[in-house]
Amino acid sequence: MTTFILVSGVFTGPHVWDGTAARLASAGAEVRAVALTGLGGGGPSDGTETDLETHIADVVAVIDSVGQGAAGEVVLVGHDYGIHPVVGAADRRAEAVARIVYLDSGLPQDGVPALAAVADQGVRDEVLRAAGGTPGAGAVLPAPARDAWRLWGSTADVPDAALDRLTALASPQPLATLLQPLRLTGAAAALPMAGVLCTGNGASIAMVQAQVNLGEPGLQPLTDPRVTFFELPTGHWPMLSGPTALAVTLLKAAAGEGQRLTAVDASRPAPHLRPFLLDVPELPRERTDNMDLYLPPDAPSPRPAVVFVHGGPVPSGARPTPRDWPTLTGYARYAADHGVVGVTLDHRLHALTDYGRAADDLADTVRRVRADPRVDADRIALWFFSGSGPLTADWLAKPPPWLRCLAADYPIMAPLPNWGRFDSRFHPADAVAGAGSLPLVLVRAGLEADEIAATVEEFLTAAQRCGADIEVVDVPNGHHGFETIDRTDASRDAVHRAMGTLLRHLTA
CATH class of the missing domain: 3.40.50.1820 (Alpha/Beta hydrolase fold, catalytic domain)
Incomplete structure (x- = not known):
């Protein structure tokens, strides 16, 4: 039995996974949706700074609760910002993780904060202004208004009721989670991975392949045969716009299915x-x-x-x-x-x-x-x-x-x-x-x-x-x-x- 550990993005919590989690469970999988500290139902911090390491520890705790001796495999799924604590946790518990799924997210790198993955320059500037240089304990970025979610990713196909609920349950994002550099040892670098790209948000497998063909160094590992890709024809929130399709895709990803990229072949031009x-x-x-x-x-x-x-x-x-x-x-x-x-x-x-x-x-x-x-x-x-x-x-x-x-x-x-x-x-x-x-x-x-x-x-x-x-x-x-x-x-x-x-x- 596969255990899916689901980690949501900025301002959100386990509730965004409800529809997808139910469909995964009905397919026989075990599902754990992580409540990150201070977000969407996650407990408040103990008075210390809530930063990226705090959220990595949250995911590590869920991995440990599953138990290394449990039957089946642990698949970590990170959406949006959630991929940063996922990758950090996989680095610390590589032996307990079978696969990482990058759900319409960036590729976190050692020494780089999550803020670097935010495409919108205005949002990045807003975060830095709010931080005022070095954020103090408790400094947060306010949750978006209903019509501002699009700045964090396309809301295409999200039903109005789901967008209302997303807004109502949103939590302020601790600034240190976006500004603290991710620290990786490389222990999880060899883990199989899958990328799920949402074409309605402007991403596609063809675009990634084109960047690989251009020689982008950070993307060359994506041609490893242990890396597969899927596309979903929807916006940035597939767990809200298409929970069934997402569940089906996650099950396929866990099974090692998906499309593979072509490595640059020196004997044949790109x-x-x-x-x-x-x-x-x-x-x-x-x-x-x-x-x-x-x-x-x-x-x-x-x-x-x-x-x-x-x-x-x-x-x-x-x-x-x-x-x-x-x-x-x-x-x-x-x-x-x-x-x-x-x-x-x-x-x-x-x-x-x-x-x-x-x-x-x-x-x-x-x-x-x-x-x-x-x-x-x-x-x-x-x-x-x-x-x-x-x-x-x-x-x-x-x-x-x-x-x-x-x-x-x-x-x-x-x-x-x-x-x-x-x-x-x-x-x-x-x-x-x-x-x-x-x-x-x-x-x-x-x-x-x-x-x-x-x-x-x-x-x-x-x-x-x-x-x-x-x-x-x-x-x-x-x-x-x-x-x-x-x-x-x-x-x-x-x-x-x-x-x-x-x-x-x-x-x-």
Whole structure:
């Protein structure tokens, strides 16, 4: 018999697990929902500081109460903040734990506080302001109002009654639980684990695989065969929005089922490093700082230029850097072969908080491109990819007269739910009303992840509402990053069509 030890997230307690626990129990499992000190029915502290170590001790006590000699296996499940005391407890009782389940949570690391896993910068700032430097005993973060839970994760599909109850039973969160660094010895590093990702909150297995492919060091252990993944098509609170589906998933996770990630194979390039789908000439480039120029052969100067803007976030240590990725170099050479200057750059979008820096890098690159005597400063186009979609907002809101076209391939055109509050400067759906007559080209992948496709539809709705001049190029069976994944006639036709439109506007 499997024993599930369930640990909930910030402000909450065992009550959130009621529906899922009942379904697990009916399947023959034993269930222990942990009451963390000071949260959701957990007892008050004894006067000492309630911190992360306090909550780790709470989980350790439940593990010990199950007993190492009990039949079956102990599976620890941590949701949201709850994964931090779960991982800490597993580190201290590794011999008693069979598996850890990360339920729509981050990956806690030694020496890093739980606050670092909070996506919303406003929430992080609020915590630090409330702490005032070093929190005193009893310092707490007030529980959210009913309409503020979304800042901690998407409430999609949560029934109104469940959201009311969540709000009514919420407890203030002791600040030290979020600020105290997690301390791990590594004893639990080899334990099997499962990740349950809630796609309605903006997470997916494909996204994790893409980050693994980029070489993110902290994610490489996720390719271990003992690690499996599941997706649930709901928001951040599956125990409230789909308790039965969650219970079924936890039972499968405990049995070692699930999808496994593919490790990076040095003998075979990752999808984003496979060859460009078109045969383009190997034109030389000029490299200056973070920018490469691909110049048209034997073409009189000055010539129009198109700047290709890579997506992200991309880990700062990723090699090769984006301006050497086949998609970017392929497009740049294609452009140069058709008489315009192709430009690629590396910008500093390494985290969700870096859009401002990336926007500055792009603006500086455009300035330098326009200043080059071989470039027609009055005929510039910008072409964005994937996670650089939010960067289009600056150029949509107030297009300069020299910007002749703006294109975007499989872009993320609005913040995903798990991004938290996001700088309103980078909301293309709001900015497109200022685009005026600027020609827009949007290349849409038919097999796009639902959470990204929803942002594209939001943008297209806004563009239609304001009468923007937009051409949509569909790749019906194309994936995100289709230029190196889908070597089909439909994919090639999409590239030709999008580039043809852009070139017409550049040279008109």
